[in-house]
Structures are given as structure tokens and as C-alpha cells.
Amino acid sequence: MRWDDRFASRTSFMSRSTVREILKLTAKPEVISFAGGLPAPELFPVERIREAADTVLQERGREVLQYSTSEGMPELRSWIAQSLSHGSFQMSPDNILILSGSQQALDFVGRVLLNERDTVIVENPTYVGMLSAWKPYDLHFSPVATDADGIIMDELGALLQRESAKLLYAIPSFQNPQGTTLSRERRVQLADLLIEHDLPMYEDDPYGELYFTEEKLPSVLEMEVARRGATSIDECNVIYAGTFSKVLIPGLRVGWVAAAFPVIDKMVQVKQAADLHTSTLSQFITYEVLRDSEFFTQHVMNLRKVYRQRRDLMLSSMAQYFPEEVTWTTPAGGLFTMVTLPDHMNAAHVLQEAIKHNVAFVPGADFFIGNTGKNTFRLNYSNSREERIVEGIQRIGAVLKAMMVRG
């Protein structure tokens, strides 16, 4: 029998990630790639990580290299819990599970909460990694309309009247792929809707610390806490996922999830069965860097500064080099902006041309529920140095202009 005939039926909902396959095409150094969601490697604190690795291996080597608990390193769980506590709301380390990157939180929440053919409400477009993780459950993804300020609350309210959903999934801050942010006012409204409809929400927040504004917006979790007057996440409907991949180092694969204890307890069981525990060395290195709070604060401030400069340069370059029919979002943080072409254009075709000119991006269609978004693409600005941003945008602009003339 062929292997294809042996595969479980859920595999029919699996496919290779387009984004990760495009990343392979763009591995050549001459290609200017705005495709990935990669942090800037030149900003990695390589020396600080080297020191941290050396310190933890010298001081606690045997412990650092041994199997460890599925829940994660106690000091790291406490650090995260502390960072999420404020006023009378105290996050307990027992409500934190350390994961092998925050993609794993998607996988685990799916396993714990989603039955086949459940309804999940999502932004449209939404994160492809969530779609890859949850599509095998043959879900009904119910898209809710968004604008420059994120999910439109009247639309969400109407949708919740119409249908009963298991979960709302959203990236409120600097959304992937759109780069948009849910406004403060809507966060309050969203928290109220979650409470009113007793609806669980997966708040995916990998980019939240990378804000370019004066101050950070409160998370939807914080808003729910405030509206409920909650003192513990055990009272809340938000499951909140974070990661050190964007603010520190992606290659260590350390993420985490905060949730009510029954959810964490079930996810620990999944963790035991899935990969026992997250790399002990990765957790120790991460904690060793985090506890040097002066260094870490300075490091994240620098990321914000550089990424903001790159965003500015990308937006001004698009204004200079893109045809005037093309529009884009103005991200207030994070790694991405999303470009919209005239309706009749197909970003996948633009990519084919662009690759010939050694520049790449991710066509938007895969991020959309339903057969829409073909005229959009996502650009990443965090991973390219200034001169390559200008050069790359110039090349895409030239491709777009040529296609429009031919068009």
C-alpha cells in the first residue's frame, strides 16, 4: 500500500506553509526578502547570549542539560507571571506554561479546546500559522470584518448574536499580516463582549512589546481583568500567548501561554505527550538574560527604535516608488505592513516577476478566509537593513508599474 493511502484523514487539511516555502526560495543573499517574519539578526545580542550560556553551563551545568519539568523552569514562569501582574491582579506562576515557541500554544489550545467542526471567529486576513495548526480539525472559520483599528465591534456583536462560537482568535497588537492594531476603545468593548457572551478568546501577542508609540496599549486580557475587577486569570476568558522570539531570540524556541488553571493543567498533559518539555538550556539562557533587567530593557528599546526607523523608511519608500493606485497600512509596531493592489491584480503573479528581480514578499491570499485577498501582499521591514529596504521597494515599485502598464 502507498503511504498516501495510509495517512489519517486529518492530513487532507495539512499542507506546506507557503511562507516557509517562500523563505527557502529567498535564501540566496542577492535576494532582498520582505517575506519572512524574521527579527533582525544584526540586533541579536550574540555576546550576551554567549555569556549567558557560559554562565549557566558553568554554574548549573548538570541541571541545565538534564530533563526538566513539563511546566517549565520555575524562575522563568515567575518572571513572566510577575511581568503580567499589576495592582490587585496577580498572575500566578501556576497559570504559566513554558512552550517551545508560541506556535506551540496554538497547537496545544487546538488540541485542548477544539472539536471537529467547531466554529472559531477570526480576523480576516488572519495568521497562517494558526490556520495550519487548526485546519486539521475541519473547523468552521467565521471571519469578522476589520478596519484600520482592528475588529469592528458592531460586526462582532452581530456575529455573536447570529452564531455560537467556541473561540475568538485575534492578534490585537500589530496584527500579522495586516500590521493594524485594535484601538483602546475597542479593547474595552471586546472585553465586554467576551464577558457578555461568555466567549473564550485566544489573544496572540508575539509583537506587543515592539510598539512605536509613546506607550503600550493594555492587552485585551488586561481589559477583561479591569472590566471584571478580576484578581486572577482563573476568572477570565482570555488565553494569552507570548514569546521571546521577537524581543530576544527566535532560535532558542521559548514561548509561553497564560490561562486559567484548568486550561494550563490540560495543556501540561499535552506537553508531556508532545515533547516532554522545552529545552532546558534554552530556558536557562533566556532567564539568565531576562534577569539582567537593565540590559533587557535597553535591548527591547533599541529594537523598537530600529524597527520604527525601518517602518518609516519602508512607508516613505512605498510613497515614493509605488504606483499611486496602491495602498498600505501604517503599523504602530511589530514587523509587518500589508499592501493592497487594485482589485484586478494578483499578488502571486507580482511575486513571480519580483523574484526575477531578486526581491520577495508573501502574497496575501493564504492569510484570507474565503477566496479573497489575491490583490494583497505582506511586507516585513524588521529583517532588512535600510539600504536594502529602499532598493527592494524600488524594485517592487518598478515591477508593479510595468505590470500596470501591460495590465
Place this chain on the structure above:
Amino acid sequence: MRWDDRFASRTSFMSRSTVREILKLTAKPEVISFAGGLPAPELFPVERIREAADTVLQERGREVLQYSTSEGMPELRSWIAQSLSHGSFQMSPDNILILSGSQQALDFVGRVLLNERDTVIVENPTYVGMLSAWKPYDLHFSPVATDADGIIMDELGALLQRESAKLLYAIPSFQNPQGTTLSRERRVQLADLLIEHDLPMYEDDPYGELYFTEEKLPSVLEMEVARRGATSIDECNVIYAGTFSKVLIPGLRVGWVAAAFPVIDKMVQVKQAADLHTSTLSQFITYEVLRDSEFFTQHVMNLRKVYRQRRDLMLSSMAQYFPEEVTWTTPAGGLFTMVTLPDHMNAAHVLQEAIKHNVAFVPGADFFIGNTGKNTFRLNYSNSREERIVEGIQRIGAVLKAMMVRG
């Protein structure tokens, strides 16, 4: 709504791993624990790992800390492929997927191959981590009888006549929990049965390199290759899983799976959705140590020597201190021996008493399919120094004798 009422129905097949929960109870230094499957931390090559971490961070720091491919580090895949090639049989790196420990291979093979209520043939007792990973599919586990030489082939042959199974799962070398090994003759017979019945097999081989005999037995995969005259694993029914946790370092979480390309291809899709990729730093460190082949060979030889000494000491201590009604297996490698008490005794009750005397092990019942094995327990000898092995066995012996007298 309570979270418990929201959980997916598959969660009813999940539970906390008894083994990992017992490990928490035994974290106190005064407890002599034979419970875990932990390597000896005093044999970890901590200095070599420190050097390797320093080297890779110094030489290729940005690459080591960045996101990387889901398939795994190319050099590491090649090293593994090379180590599995022999004669005209060549393993391609494309048939290797790097994983976050070999537990992840169980998770992924489950997702790729197992439909709800499929039949999987297993040794009895079998590995609890496999049961945790696959129970959520509501499988029919069909146990096949074993003896001191592993699965009894006549029994397997008869079973395959009777029922149609999706997969055979086995640990042929130094089985967990029994410590027994499938004999060379039966490996040939097993390969023939796999071919005759076109039955896929998951060969789980975390301990294979830790043999105490003159030479290593060929894997079932090697036997299948020989019987088929195969030149590629693409022709084979065996999915073969290995890990560096037992021969090098568990805390780095680096395992791997070798299989026919369609299986690997599908597992790569699962990997992308599950956790993107295995820690880049862990992979680089592992490869940096492996490519120092003189060091690595010497290191594994030393593990074999020390673990064999500890096995010898545990077996001779049991002979000295255990009541004569008690029997145990004689492992030819690996980390475990399994003890059988008289039928009327319950190892869980013995553990309760043993813990009071600061010594621990894992009762066997959880490893068994069906309501059997209550009179068995698993002992690990790799993780305890010589004097603690003698002391710990002495304490268990005293508990057993006291309980037998009380009757």
C-alpha cells in the same frame, strides 16, 4: 461555562503522566529514585558542551540564534543519514526530520497515520509516553505476547491473521519498561512479517547505542532492508525514531525520525504547524559535539561501561536483598530492569511504603494494556551512583520483606 465543559472530547483520553508526577515527588535529595528514565548527570560532558556552545555562538552566532528550517539543520541530518547508511543501503538526509526529542516523533506519527479507532499492535507492557501520545485517538491497542527475547513471533503471526492493524509499535532494544531485547533471529522473522503483511512498524530506538554486549544488534529497519535488498528507506515499512537524549544530552531536546519520504514530507507539515522548528542552538551544539567523532565515540563507550556496572550492581543487589519470590529481567543494555512480585502483591502499595523509606520506582500497571501488571515495577539504574543503588535496593528489599511477612 466551566473550562471543563469546553474541552474537546479527545481530552477525556488525556491524563498526567504518572512517571513525570512521581519524578516530582522524588526531587528531594534524600530520596533514592529509580523512577525516572534519566541519564547520569555526572557523565554529562558539560565542559565539551560549554565549548561547543561557545564555538558555534562565536563562529555562526546570528545563524545559531535565528529561525531555521522545519526539516532541521542540514549538517545534522546528513550526519544521522550517514550513520544509518551501510553498503548499498544509503539513507538520504531527505529521509530524516529533526525533532524536539523523540517523543515528538510519536506525536507526529500519530497525527499523520492514526485515525480514530485504528488498531495498533504493541508489546505488553509498552512505553507509557507512546500511550499518552496516541490515546487521544481512541485507539484499539492490541497487545502481543512477549518473553525474555521480546515479541513472540508465532503470536504476532497469529494476531496478524486475525486482525488488520494500522501499525506495530515496538522498542526492540532494551525495551522500556522491561529492559528486554528482541533477539537477532526474531528481528529477521519480524522483518519478514512486516513485508508479508505490508504492515508499517514504528521502531522506537532511544537506547540502541547503550548496549552492554560485544556488538550491537542490527535494527529491525536494517533487517527489513536486508530482506528486501532495499537501497532506500523509501522501499521500507519501518519508521525509525532515534534521539540524542540518552547518548549525549536530554536537556537540549534533539531527536529525529527516519522514514519513507512521503511520511517525512507529511511530518514536516506537522512540524511547521506544531512548533516551526527545533531549537537552532540545540541543533548546532549537538552537531558540534558529534563531529568530534573521537570524543563522541569515547563518550558513548564510557556510558556503556558505567551503565553496565550499575546494571550489574543492581542485579546483584536484588539477588542479595530481595525476597526469593521476586524476579526481574536481565537487560543487555539501556536504562531499565523490570521486577515482578508475587501475583497477589500490588506495586503501587509497595511504592507508598518505599517512599516513606526515601526510595522510589515506577509501578508497572500504567505500562500495561488491560488491567494487568499490578505486581510489577520498573527500576532505572543509569541515574544512581553505585552506593545509592545498593542502599536503595536494600531499602526496597526491606519493604518487600516486611510486606510479605504482613502478607
